[in-house]
Amino acid sequence: MTLERHKYDVLVIGAGGAGLRAAVEAREAGLRVAIICKSLFGKAHTVMAEGGAAASMGNVNDKDSWKVHFRDTMRGGKFLSHYRMAELHAKEAPDRIWELETWGALFDRTKEGKISQRNFGGHEYPRLAHVGDRTGLELIRTMQQKIVALQQKDGRETGDMESGIKVFAELTITDILKENGKIAGAYGYWRESGEEVLFEAPAVVIATGGVGKTFKITSNSWEGTGDGHALALKAGANLVDMEFLQFHPTGMVWPPSVRGILVTESVRGEGGVLTNNLGERFMFKYIPDVFKDKYADNEAEADRWYEDQDNNRRPPELLPRDEVARAINTEVKSGRGTEHGGVFLDVSKRIPAEVIKKRLPSMWHQFYELAGVDITKEAMEVGPTCHYIMGGVEVEPDNAAAVGVPGLFAAGEVAGGMHGSNRLGGNSLSDLLVFGRRAGMGAIDYLKKNGANPVSDASIAKAKAKIQAPFDRQGGENSYSLHAELQEITHNLVGIIRTGSELKEAIEKIAEIRKRSANVAVSGGRVFNPGFHLAFDLDNMLLVAESTAKSAITREESRGGHTRDDFPEMDTKWRQINLISSFDGEKVNIREQALPTYPQELFDLFDIHELEKYMTPEETSKGGTK
Amino acid sequence: MARNVKLRIWRGDSKDGGLKDVTVEANEGEVVLDVIHRVQATQMGDLAVRWNCKAGKCGSCSMEINGKPRLACMTQVASFGDDETITVTPLRAFPVIKDLVTDVSFNYKKAMEVPAYEHPKNLAPGEARMEQIDVERSQEFRKCIECFLCQDVCHVVRDHEENKKSFAGPRFFIRIAELDMHPLDMLKNRKKTAQEEHGLGMCNITKCCTEVCPEHIKITDNAIIPMKERVADIKYDPVRWLGTKIRKREGL
Numbered sequence: 001m002t003l004e005r006h007k008y009d010v011l012v013i014g015a016g017g018a019g020l021r022a023a024v025e026a027r028e029a030g031l032r033v034a035i036i037c038k039s040l041f042g043k044a045h046t047v048m049a050e051g052g053a054a055a056s057m058g059n060v061n062d063k064d065s066w067k068v069h070f071r072d073t074m075r076g077g078k079f080l081s082h083y084r085m086a087e088l089h090a091k092e093a094p095d096r097i098w099e100l101e102t103w104g105a106l107f108d109r110t111k112e113g114k115i116s117q118r119n120f121g122g123h124e125y126p127r128l129a130h131v132g133d134r135t136g137l138e139l140i141r142t143m144q145q146k147i148v149a150l151q152q153k154d155g156r157e158t159g160d161m162e163s164g165i166k167v168f169a170e171l172t173i174t175d176i177l178k179e180n181g182k183i184a185g186a187y188g189y190w191r192e193s194g195e196e197v198l199f200e201a202p203a204v205v206i207a208t209g210g211v212g213k214t215f216k217i218t219s220n221s222w223e224g225t226g227d228g229h230a231l232a233l234k235a236g237a238n239l240v241d242m243e244f245l246q247f248h249p250t251g252m253v254w255p256p257s258v259r260g261i262l263v264t265e266s267v268r269g270e271g272g273v274l275t276n277n278l279g280e281r282f283m284f285k286y287i288p289d290v291f292k293d294k295y296a297d298n299e300a301e302a303d304r305w306y307e308d309q310d311n312n313r314r315p316p317e318l319l320p321r322d323e324v325a326r327a328i329n330t331e332v333k334s335g336r337g338t339e340h341g342g343v344f345l346d347v348s349k350r351i352p353a354e355v356i357k358k359r360l361p362s363m364w365h366q367f368y369e370l371a372g373v374d375i376t377k378e379a380m381e382v383g384p385t386c387h388y389i390m391g392g393v394e395v396e397p398d399n400a401a402a403v404g405v406p407g408l409f410a411a412g413e414v415a416g417g418m419h420g421s422n423r424l425g426g427n428s429l430s431d432l433l434v435f436g437r438r439a440g441m442g443a444i445d446y447l448k449k450n451g452a453n454p455v456s457d458a459s460i461a462k463a464k465a466k467i468q469a470p471f472d473r474q475g476g477e478n479s480y481s482l483h484a485e486l487q488e489i490t491h492n493l494v495g496i497i498r499t500g501s502e503l504k505e506a507i508e509k510i511a512e513i514r515k516r517s518a519n520v521a522v523s524g525g526r527v528f529n530p531g532f533h534l535a536f537d538l539d540n541m542l543l544v545a546e547s548t549a550k551s552a553i554t555r556e557e558s559r560g561g562h563t564r565d566d567f568p569e570m571d572t573k574w575r576q577i578n579l580i581s582s583f584d585g586e587k588v589n590i591r592e593q594a595l596p597t598y599p600q601e602l603f604d605l606f607d608i609h610e611l612e613k614y615m616t617p618e619e620t621s622k623g624g625t626k
Numbered sequence: 627m628a629r630n631v632k633l634r635i636w637r638g639d640s641k642d643g644g645l646k647d648v649t650v651e652a653n654e655g656e657v658v659l660d661v662i663h664r665v666q667a668t669q670m671g672d673l674a675v676r677w678n679c680k681a682g683k684c685g686s687c688s689m690e691i692n693g694k695p696r697l698a699c700m701t702q703v704a705s706f707g708d709d710e711t712i713t714v715t716p717l718r719a720f721p722v723i724k725d726l727v728t729d730v731s732f733n734y735k736k737a738m739e740v741p742a743y744e745h746p747k748n749l750a751p752g753e754a755r756m757e758q759i760d761v762e763r764s765q766e767f768r769k770c771i772e773c774f775l776c777q778d779v780c781h782v783v784r785d786h787e788e789n790k791k792s793f794a795g796p797r798f799f800i801r802i803a804e805l806d807m808h809p810l811d812m813l814k815n816r817k818k819t820a821q822e823e824h825g826l827g828m829c830n831i832t833k834c835c836t837e838v839c840p841e842h843i844k845i846t847d848n849a850i851i852p853m854k855e856r857v858a859d860i861k862y863d864p865v866r867w868l869g870t871k872i873r874k875r876e877g878l
Contacts, residue, residue, distance in 0.1 A: 039676070039678055039684075039686060040676070040686065040730065041734060042772055043678045043679075043684045043685070043686050043772075045678075045679075047678075047679065047683055047684050047771070048679050048681070048683055048684070057752075094752070095751065095752075098751035098752040099751050101751065101752075101754050102745045102749075102751050103743065103745070104742075104743030104745070104805075104808065104811070106756075106761045106764055106765055106768060106808070107761075108758065108761070109756055109757060109758040109761060112755065113754075113755030113756050113757055114755065116758075131765065131768070132765075134683070134769065137683065137768075137769075137771065138768060141768065145742060145743065146742075148737060148738055148740075148742055149742030149743070151738060152738065152741065152742055161738055167734075169734075192723050192724075192727070192729075221677075221678040221679050221680065221684070222677065222678065223678065254655070255653075255654055255655020255656070256653055256654070256655060256656075257653065257655050257656040257657060257660045258655070258680075258681070261680065261681045262681070362682075362683065365682065366681055366682065369682065369700055370655075370657070370681070370682075370700070371655070478671070480666075480667040480671065484667075522671075522672075523671050523672055524671060524672025525672070527639060527674075527723070527724050528674035528723055528724040528725070528727050529671075529672040529674070530666060530671070530672065530673065530674065530675070531666075531671035531672050532672070
């Protein structure tokens with residue numbers, strides 16, 4: 001049978017927000033673009049984003065500006081974010097939101113008719129553009145429909161709607177192909193038929209999202225298997241700071257089948273409070289020193305803040321996610337949790353039922369249908385769930401180019417650097433718009449100097465053999481059981497609280513599963529066979545888990561989404577270091593790399609006393625780069 | 627409190643297939659998708675089923691459960707009796723690929739046929755001002771998660787393959803209604819094209835689509851009927867008909 005082949009200028013792997021935004025950018029510049037999605041078009045994990053997209057439009061509080069947003073982002077990430085990414089993100093987010101409106105998006109409005117903005121953890125002012133609690137759906141649908149608009153334009157011009165941009169749905173990429181040191185294309189298979197496909201494209205944008213499925217309790221769907229992280233590693237790119245995983249403080253905990261499903265931070269943004277089984281509003285006990293001047297230490301002030309933000313400090317329920325997740329974890333471990341191992345989150349006492357249903361409609365629906373809980377009358381039970389990975393492909397901030405691999409770009413959750421050690425809620429949807437577009441721009445620029453780079457027969461043969469291998473084995477390992485074993489290891493040994501000895505054990509066990517996974521066998525045929533699909537997803541998850549565990553054992557401090565029981569303090573020395581993962585064909589290796597120092601104008605945006613909490617005296621006395 | 631449930635799962639492909647009986651454990655609070663996954667992991671490694679979010683937000687796990695189009699992730703096992711067999715079959719209106727997975731490309735083709743949103747030419751980004759009450763009408767339809775249960779249940783196409791060519795289906799009637807009610811959309815005649823090109827007239831308002839919508843969108847009452855009424859108004863009111871001719875005004 002002849003191999004199905006396609007030639008494009010740009011191949012976008014991943015059809016979530018970042019991928020679609022990159023595709024729009026590249027197509028509008030006249031390039032031919034293929035979009036690959038592992039699911040059906042429009043089902044990517046972006047639909048699950050609930051709270052909103054952070055952008056300092058200043059529609060609700062006009063004191064907001066990109067500078068305040070930049071500061072909040074750097075603080076949230078405990079000053080480990082790449083300053084340039086955080087700067088670009090804060091500056092460009094408002095334009096990206098307004099642009100969506102010109103494509104038909106309908107955000108909720110303020111009284112003046114502007115886009116409404118809501119409060120969220122770590123954001124000084126109301127900043128999240130939103131549509132109830134289904135903002136991600138609005139984003140993905142708007143971009144999906146923008147792609148259709150571009151296809152209709154191409155149809156009018158060429159008679160073929162798919163001549164300039166085509167969506168390949170339910171297709172998995174198994175290899176990114178290089179020739180002569182540069183990107184040449186990618187290889188994969190149709191999930192429906194199991195048949196193989198070659199894409200020849202000199203520029204590839206990876207926008208595959210996260211890695212949540214490596215963990216047992218996660219808010220991520222089956223798609224979050226770290227495909228892009230692993231593909232990039234194997235193609236010679238680096239991953240940066242893979243130890244930083246965000247455990248969202250509020251996932252559902254009961255019944256067991258819904259454990260991990262996200263409960264939006266908007267519940268707290270709208271006034272929801274966290275209590276333990278003693279009825280104590282415990283977050284007041286967990287305000288870290290670095291945030292003491294910004295968060296209320298008593299209930300009266302916290303409550304007043306909802307009405308008067310200028311004269312009161314914020315409620316501690318709205319601390320950055322890492323702080324809240326650790327606090328809940330401590331409460332539960334200390335025996336103050338709920339019957340099912342969570343804590344209570346209650347919005348019913350503060351907000352009238354009809355307002356809850358209007359502002360948090362999908363939360364109401366989710367709890368009512370899945371847990372039999374009416375959140376307008378009673379409290380929810382919540383606990384931490386693996387939600388987001390801050391670490392990811394090391395990229396050039398301005399054009400999202402993957403360091404070390406010409407022609408490769410990465411944007412969205414799969415890219416690293418932007419969020420440092422902890423991402424603020426709402427910064428993900430804006431991140432994928434800002435850097436999705438920049439990845440598209442990066443590809444456009446790259447193609448001005450680089451043309452087609454044909455894929456060799458040798459590369460095709462190698463990619464082909466890999467896909468066939470699990471079918472040829474008899475009586476080998478079951479990919480479902482190996483996946484479950486991996487999830488146990490990450491959950492128990494690489495979870496919210498880590499220690500050196502457990503991480504060492506995790507690294508050994510992951511290596512052992514990887515050895516066994518080389519012997520995975522698949523039953524059944526190639527047509528829509530989930531066991532076969534999981535075999536490849538598993539390979540990616542194992543590589544990502546190895547990178548995370550090795551990065552985590554190296555970083556001997558606690559910061560953001562990385563907490564070490566044996567090194568509980570934040571260490572100024574470690575703030576200056578990124579941990580870089582690379583792959584030598586057999587194993588992941590970790591090395592230290594110095595973070596760039598801030599330019600003077602960004603350094604000057606902070607009060608020096610705040611920087612002193614994070615930086616060494618040498619750093620603060622030296623100041624920014626002139 | 628685990629118990630055993632009897633499942634009858636349709637297994638097969640585009641050529642052939644039939645119902646297979648299995649017994650599988652179900653835990654408290656589990657949904658049909660959970661037990662299907664357990665069958666997949668323990669008894670039928672190659673059982674094909676689509677799913678993503680498992681929280682009723684993405685619309686991937688659409689199937690027919692005891693003959694009713696539903697999301698498997700939002701259907702509680704406990705909603706069936708202890709001795710009841712739960713029968714799961716693929717969506718009937720679309721061709722089977724394998725087991726519970728169907729070829730839903732019909733819907734994506736129809737999506738490409740609905741003319742896109744047209745933004746006012748001189749309205750720069752950030753300048754739009756809209757009242758909340760005005761955006762809410764379209765927002766109701768934008769809640770759609772594209773599970774295509776409404777497309778599956780609609781009797782115009784459910785057993786009438788021949789109608790698919792000229793009928794966009796409820797999902798795309800709400801898409802057209804959404805654009806038609808969008809405070810800023812500039813494209814005229816959306817209702818007229820709904821009638822003339824997308825088969826709005828073939829709908830005879832049995833409201834089956836509204837009944838199966840997991841987002842509780844009032845597809846018939848809020849989208850289809852208002853569009854039908856306006857089409858009828860303008861088509862059959864002689865004064866308004868004349869008005870569209872004389873003043874060259876686009877009435878729909």
